[in-house]
Amino acid sequence: xxxxxxxxxxxxxxxxxxxxxxxxxxxxxxxxxxxxxxxxxxxxxxxxxxxxxxxxxxxxxxxxxxxxxxxxxxxxxxxxxxxxxxxxxxxxxxxxxxxxxxxxxxxxxxxxxxxxxxxxxxxxxxxxxxxxxxxxxxxxxxxxxxxxxxxxxxxxxxxxxxxxxxxxxxxxxxxxxxx
Amino acid sequence: xxxxxxxxxxxxxxxxxxxxxxxxxxxxxxxxxxxxxxxxxxxxxxxxxxxxxxxxxxxxxxxxxxxxxxxxxxxxxxxxxxxxxxxxxxxxxxxxxxxxxxxxxxxxxxxxxxxxxxxxxxxxxxxxxxxxxxxxxxxxxxxxxxxxxxxxxxxxxxxxxxxxxxxxxxxxxxxxxxxxxxxxxxxxxxxxxxxxxxxxxxxxxxxxxxxxxxxxxxxxxxxxxxxxxxxxxxxxxxxxxxxxxxxxxxxxxxxxxxxxxxxxxxxxxxxxxxxxxxxxxxxxxxxxxxxx
Numbered sequence: 089x090x091x092x093x094x095x096x097x098x099x100x101x102x103x104x105x106x107x108x109x110x111x112x113x114x115x116x117x118x119x120x121x122x123x124x125x126x127x128x129x130x131x132x133x134x135x136x137x138x139x140x141x142x143x144x145x146x147x148x149x150x151x152x153x154x155x156x157x158x159x160x161x162x163x164x165x166x167x168x169x170x171x172x173x174x175x176x177x178x179x180x181x182x183x184x185x186x187x188x189x190x191x192x193x194x195x196x197x198x199x200x201x202x203x204x205x206x207x208x209x210x211x212x213x214x215x216x217x218x219x220x221x222x223x224x225x226x227x228x229x230x231x232x233x234x235x236x237x238x239x240x241x242x243x244x245x246x247x248x249x250x251x252x253x254x255x256x257x258x259x260x261x262x263x264x265x266x267x
Numbered sequence: 268x269x270x271x272x273x274x275x276x277x278x279x280x281x282x283x284x285x286x287x288x289x290x291x292x293x294x295x296x297x298x299x300x301x302x303x304x305x306x307x308x309x310x311x312x313x314x315x316x317x318x319x320x321x322x323x324x325x326x327x328x329x330x331x332x333x334x335x336x337x338x339x340x341x342x343x344x345x346x347x348x349x350x351x352x353x354x355x356x357x358x359x360x361x362x363x364x365x366x367x368x369x370x371x372x373x374x375x376x377x378x379x380x381x382x383x384x385x386x387x388x389x390x391x392x393x394x395x396x397x398x399x400x401x402x403x404x405x406x407x408x409x410x411x412x413x414x415x416x417x418x419x420x421x422x423x424x425x426x427x428x429x430x431x432x433x434x435x436x437x438x439x440x441x442x443x444x445x446x447x448x449x450x451x452x453x454x455x456x457x458x459x460x461x462x463x464x465x466x467x468x469x470x471x472x473x474x475x476x477x478x479x480x481x482x483x484x485x486x487x488x489x490x491x492x493x494x495x496x497x498x499x500x501x502x503x504x505x506x507x508x509x510x511x512x513x514x515x516x517x518x519x520x521x522x523x524x525x526x527x528x529x530x531x532x533x534x535x536x537x538x539x540x541x542x543x544x545x546x547x548x549x550x551x552x553x554x555x556x557x558x559x
Contacts, residue, residue: 099271100271100272100273100274102274118271119271119272119273119274119317120268120269120270120271120272121268121269122268122269122304125268141305141308142305142308143301143305143369143370143372143373144370144456144457146370146372149372152375155346155375156371156372156375157372157375157376158301158372158373158376161300161301161304161305161308162300162304162376163300163304165274166300209371212371213371227366228371230370230371231369231370231371231372231373231457232370
């Protein structure tokens, strides 16, 4: 496949079809658009934050087929035919996801700017490793920066969330969802 | 927003090679994008075209290759290497190294081929692969050639890969029986400040063969010829290890930059060198009573 840039605009465009928070979305994008810009500015989901812009801080984390990626440094075309999850997809009809509730109950949020990235990274971690050790949580979250909380409450929130999801497992909620 | 570019997604190596030749050095090979896209965003790299190689079959995956070598396809992500049962069994030091590259997001998207071809001086895998005498296969319209990792990295962000060549395969020879492998690094941010890889083979209680490579502190991974000469033939001892570490301190060629002083880089290289040599000797079955 080749997408040549038309001389008029100088930018090649292509159709993008993705599953965004469980819903099929079709949108025409430019090859040089970044996933973060498409989701925030064109699909109007602004829960994902731009911060460092160089894939270091984790504020722009989205899940791409269940794995965390830096949407600030991911071409939107990578989402074609794949599933994207953002913070807006976490809460269900019954209310907040247990990870979100655990962050609130453990006061793991101050300004909240980094929180969507932490919550999504935590979701991917617990899908892989439902009962992580504290050191495993620290390792998984090394790439998410928080300038308010000092991290301690965040680590506690993740441990708490793991416990809640293990308890909920029998009811299907919080079960591992990406194998 | 990135500057506009043509986007190509070849479905065979031959198609990719033809594109690379036709489009010239202005085209960039694109896989995980973790090295390329940040620099394109900053305008430090201007690519008129991206050649996305992710649709080419056979460029991913991990297998046992010829002579029990570990064969890693260049499209393999850091995460896949970290979690590969084959790598964990046959080269656990590489799995451990990959588990600590950058962060979970970079490991999920970034590929080992991109990491190597970018030749960022602080690359973790580059340093270990030079020590392990890995071989890289490069493909172009003119054919196929193989190059040793040691000869591949030629300078700051520079490799022996021509712009019309594609890295198609990575072969890591199985360390000879009696060998110990170690990789030590120090980092306070995403990439290491200094790293040392050591591969040492013992025979009859003495060093029969060794490769010691320092990464991150200079423009490319560098073999420490003096330290290797001192170690060859030596019996493992704290004195022998300390002598080799001091040789590393003298032999490294630290880059001057705004992050760490050159003295500090020498100190890090010597300390990590001592640890890596000691660990490799211990794993090779030596009787070093070092204080790791």
